[in-house]
Amino acid sequence: RGFCPTRDGGYGYDEISMQGTEAYFAHANRETLLIPQCETVGCLEHIEEITAMEGVDGIFVGPYDLSVALGKPAQMDDPDLQAAIDRVLSACKKHGKCAMIYAGAAAGSAAFFRRGFDCVACGMDSIFLIQALRTLKADVEQQMG
Secondary structure: OOOOOOHHHOOOOOOOHHHOHHHHHHHHHHHOOOOOEEOOHHHHHOHHHHHHOOOOOEEEEOHHHHHHHOOOOOOOOOHHHHHHHHHHHHHHHHOOOEEEEEOOOHHHHHHHHHHOOOEEEOOOHHHHHHHHHHHHHHHHHHHHO
16 A cells, blocks of 8 residues: 555544554554455465465455466366365465455355355456446437337
C-alpha cells in the first residue's frame, strides 16, 4: 500500500491518523492483510512453507494462471489443476489461513465454497459491466419493437 499523508489521500480525517504517523502506521499494519497469489508452479511447490509464514493471512488461487503454469491452459477440470487447488486449500486449512480463489460464475463459486474455500471472487467488474450493458441494449431494442 502507498502512503499519502495529505488531505486528498484522506490522511487526517480519521481519529487514528490525527494521532500522528506512528499511530497511523501501527493501525494500518494491524489492519492490512498479506495475501499472496498462487499462480505459478514455484508458489505451488512452496505453498506449505508460504502458508506457515507468520504475517501471511491467506492465499488467493488464480486458477486460470495456475492452469497455464501447469501447462494445461484453461483446462479447469484437469486432475493436475484440481490436485494443485486442493493442495493450496489443504495448506491454508492446516495453517489457519484464509483460502481464496477466483470463479467465473455462480455455480463455480458455490462449488468452491462447498469445497471449503473461505472467499470466492465470483467474477470480474469488467465482465459485470459488459453484461449489464448488453442487457440494457437488449432491453432498449425490445422496447423499440
